[in-house]
Amino acid sequence: MALNVSENRICTYAPFSLDITMIQAIAYKESLFPSYIKSGKVRFVDPAINGINYKVYEGEWKDKPDLSKLREVSNGRQFDFDVKRIEKREDYVAIEFYGFIQIKKAGVYSFSSWANDGSWVFINNKLMADTPAGTLSGDIRLAEGKYPIRVIYFESTGTESLNVLMSGPGIEKQAIAESLLFFAN
Numbered sequence: 001m002a003l004n005v006s007e008n009r010i011c012t013y014a015p016f017s018l019d020i021t022m023i024q025a026i027a028y029k030e031s032l033f034p035s036y037i038k039s040g041k042v043r044f045v046d047p048a049i050n051g052i053n054y055k056v057y058e059g060e061w062k063d064k065p066d067l068s069k070l071r072e073v074s075n076g077r078q079f080d081f082d083v084k085r086i087e088k089r090e091d092y093v094a095i096e097f098y099g100f101i102q103i104k105k106a107g108v109y110s111f112s113s114w115a116n117d118g119s120w121v122f123i124n125n126k127l128m129a130d131t132p133a134g135t136l137s138g139d140i141r142l143a144e145g146k147y148p149i150r151v152i153y154f155e156s157t158g159t160e161s162l163n164v165l166m167s168g169p170g171i172e173k174q175a176i177a178e179s180l181l182f183f184a185n
Contacts, residue, residue, distance in 0.1 A: 022040070022042070023039070023040055023042055024037050024039045025037070025038050044179050045079060045178050045179050047079075049183060050079065050178055050179055050181055050182060050183075051077050051078055051080075051181055051182070051183050052077070052078065052080065052081065052097045052098070052099045052149075052181045052183070053075070053076070053077050053097070053183055053185070054075060054076055054078065054086060054095055054096065054098070055072050055074070055075045055095070055096045055098075056074045056075065056086060056088045056094075056095055057073065057093065057094040057095070058071050058073050058088075058089060058092060058093055059071060059092060064118060065094045065154050067096060067152065073088070074087070077183055079181070080175075080176075080178050080181070081153075081162050081163075081164045081175075081176070082162075083153055083155075083160050083161070084160060090160075091157045091158075092156060094153065094154040094155070095152070095153045096150065096152050097149075097150065097152075097153070098148070098150045098151075099149055099181055099182055099183050100146040100149060100181070100184065101146065101149040101176065101180050102146050102180045102181075102182060103143070103144055103146070103168075104144060104180075105144065105170060106142065106143045106169075107141070107142070108139050108140070108141050108142075108168065108169075109141075109142055109168035109171075110128075110139045110140075110166065110167045110168065110173070111123055111128035111129055111137065111138055111164070111166050112129045112137035112138075112164075112165045112166075112173075113129040113162065113163060113164050113165065114131060114161070114163045114165075115131050115132070115153055115161060115162045115163075116155070116158060116159055116160060116161045117132070117155050117156050117158070117160075118131055118132050118154050119151060119153045119162055119164075120150075120151070121138075121149075121150075121151050121164060122148070122149070122150040122151070123138075123140055123147055124140070124148055125150075126138070126140060128140065129164075142168075149181070151164055163175060164176055
């Protein structure tokens with residue numbers, strides 16, 4: 001339902017579709033000042049298919065972890081790369097995210113990441129970002145379609161944070177939209 005406000009501020013409802021991820025709203029009432037503008041991010045996803053799979057590993061390492069030498073302790077699915085929502089121990093944990101990313105327009109795309117300890121981003125099995133090793137950002141030419149995406153995050157000690165970013169035709173550098181992620185199975 002859409003809320004259409006005419007010049008005399010009478011509201012009507014009508015169907016609508018959106019192709020945005022941020023909505024701003026303001027409330028009006030006769031003889032009162034308008035409300036503050038409120039903004040909110042909206043997720044347009046199908047919970048049956050949109051999201052990313054993950055596996056959690058535990059172990060100890062000095063530099064970068066080798067997942068084949070770590071113990072998988074859990075796995076699951078979620079809509080994005082938020083490491084704080086995954087139940088895990090605090091230190092010496094690695095999370096492997098995997099699934100598919102949908103490219104809607106052919107062109108050159110750039111992928112990067114930021115993680116407090118480290119991360120790798122692979123698109124179509126090509127290393128695109130390696131942090132903290134200089135925060136490598138990689139470019140790749142992609143046609144329309146779905147491509148494998150794999151992100152490995154590792155935490156030795158301290159706080160935990162991961163951002164996975166992309167830019168491309170018509171997309172300014174931003175976090176990868178949940179609607180572009182698809183589960184592996």
